[in-house]
Structure formats: C-alpha cells, structure tokens
Amino acid sequence: MKNQYSKKSKKWICITTIISMLILDISSKYCIIKYIKIYEIKKICSILNIFHVHNYGAAFSLLSDQKGWQRWFLSTVSILTVLVITRIIIRSKIKEIKKITAYSLIIAGAMGNLIDRIIYGFVIDFIDLHINNYHFATFNIADCSIFIGIIMLIRLNC
Template sequence: MKRLPTAIATVGAIVAIDQAIKIGVEQLMDYQERIALLPFLDLFLTYNPGIAFSMLSGLGAGPLIAISVAVSAFVTWLWVSSPPERVIAHFGFALIIGGAIGNLIDRVLYGHVIDYFLFHTPGWSFAIFNLADAAITVGAGLVILDELLQWRSGRKAD
C-alpha cells in the first residue's frame, strides 16, 4: 500500500484533533454550557451514551465498544481490500476509521462520547455532534461518491 503513510497520518490527525478539542471543551466548559460561535453554530458540551442521535444508549458502554470495534474492523477490511487507485474511497475510509477511533477512546475512557457542536436556526436545531462524527459522515460520503464515480465510469465503458 503505497499511500500507507498518508493514510496513517490522516487517521492520526483526526484522532489527535478530535481528542484535543474534547479535552479543551471538557476543561473550559461546564456540562451543557452553550457558547455561540456563529449565528448558526454553538459549542454545547454534552455526553452521548449511545451512537448517532443517542440510539442504543440503553445498551451500555460494553456492547457499544464491541459494536464499534466490529464496525471499525469491517471498514478496515473494506479499505485494505479496495484497489489502491480508489483514492477518494481510501481517504473516506481513513476519515471513518479516525472518527471511529476518536469516539471509541471516549467510550472506553468515560463510558460515553463527548459531543460539542450544535448547528441551529432560531426554530430548529440539529443533533449535537463532534469532529469524529463529522469525519465519519464525510468519510462515508466520500466512499459513496467514489462508488458512484466507479459505477458511472463503468457505464460509460459499456
């Protein structure tokens, strides 16, 4: 894998930045304190005992750690088994793994994930999330984009 150093750097950067922000908001903010950054974006410190949108929060940390490890292993297998020329997908896989590791660290250390970004309008607010969640989402989007591009180029070849 020729791009392994870049992949490892991407994963490491996501984990390091995510954990640094989480440490910072934990030390500088009170639980559920809200700090306006932009008219539509606030810092809002909260904890998520589940996965996305607090789903499966009743399972507890142990089963969610097992699920996270299993999903991370599956994504890693997809990454390693995909052709090296699939650069967009590989970058997406790196973002997904970096985000998954960032959230896994929280779950192992604290039993929950630290969330801190809140997008909102005056009458609506989105789920509170963190950089790791954003990396997972963008990474999944890149993998889907790569699949669509591959499908499209395959159709043109036919």
C-alpha cells in the first residue's frame, strides 16, 4: 500500500509542477502579446524592464539568424528532452523528490517554449534584466523554469 502511495505522490508532484509552471508561462506570454507591442519597453524598476521580443532561435538567440529550419530542429530537441526526462522521472525513486521537482521544472520550461514554437514559430521573451546599459539576454518564465531546474540538479549533485 505504501509503495502505491509513493508512486501517486511522484506523479502528483510532477503534474502539479508542470501544470503550474505552464499556466504561469502561457498566461504571462498571453498578457505580453495582448498588452505590449513588439519591441515596446515598460520600465518596472532600475534593473528590470518588460521588453516584448520574438526569439526565433534558442538561448541567447542562438540560431535565430537561420532560414526557418531551426524552428523544427529546436522543437524536436524540446520533444526529445521532455521524453528523456520523463523516462528519468519514471525510473527515479520517490525519495528523490527534489530531483523529481527539478526535472519537472525543466519539462515545464521545455514545453512552454515548445508551445510557442508550434503556435507562433518563435518564442515570446519579455524579461529584461539590466545594470545601467548592460542588458542580459531577454528571457521568459519557461526559461526561468529550466534555469531553476538545472540549478537544483547541480546543487543536488554537488
């Protein structure tokens, strides 16, 4: 009986984490598209702007200058990532809750950006962190989810 409860707990953590992050990511991107024009900047505070841009590539706009093939390549990479990590989660032990949560965050981020690529052909980015005139790459909630998941995995394996 306890073993069955553990499997249900693992599934619940995965599903809750993934759905929560997807809702946050999709709703934030919807608000950006609806209320902020492309390339429009809204200053939030001294280090944060909302800046609506479309990323046709991967992280840091890698491959964004290509002719369109990158959309399908990056979509395929996202799908494979989700499938591989899902398999890792299925094979993991319930006591590895932190790892399962980290993997679920990565899946959610990959799925959030995959949804953008499929629907729009690009990823909607809008978080612009900066110090004076130095701007970090513009990113989104899905990217944050992936980043946090990776940091969690690094910390757990150190």
